[in-house]
Amino acid sequence: MSLKNVVNAETGEPIEAYTTDLLGVKVIIHTEEGTITDWIDETYCPVCEAHFIGPRVFIGGCLARHDFYHKFQDSYRNAGITQ
Numbered sequence: 001m002s003l004k005n006v007v008n009a010e011t012g013e014p015i016e017a018y019t020t021d022l023l024g025v026k027v028i029i030h031t032e033e034g035t036i037t038d039w040i041d042e043t044y045c046p047v048c049e050a051h052f053i054g055p056r057v058f059i060g061g062c063l064a065r066h067d068f069y070h071k072f073q074d075s076y077r078n079a080g081i082t083q
């Protein structure tokens, strides 16, 4: 795996993958929408233990989508629908 347009903010070295070795490292990400400077962090879902490592801005998006997934599953369960 190779990330495109992601570099270490301090050294300028390319970031190949988001791993636990990079927790706390500041990175610069160039996207079509803009340039993001952010820190690598990790989070876990307390419900299903899904795990995510990446820039905090993407962790926020992941948590929002993941929370929506659980709420969607809850809505089926609350309506008595089994999948």
Ligand SMILES: [Zn+2]
Binding pocket: 045, 046, 047, 048, 049, 050, 066, 070
């Ligand atoms: Zn979950």
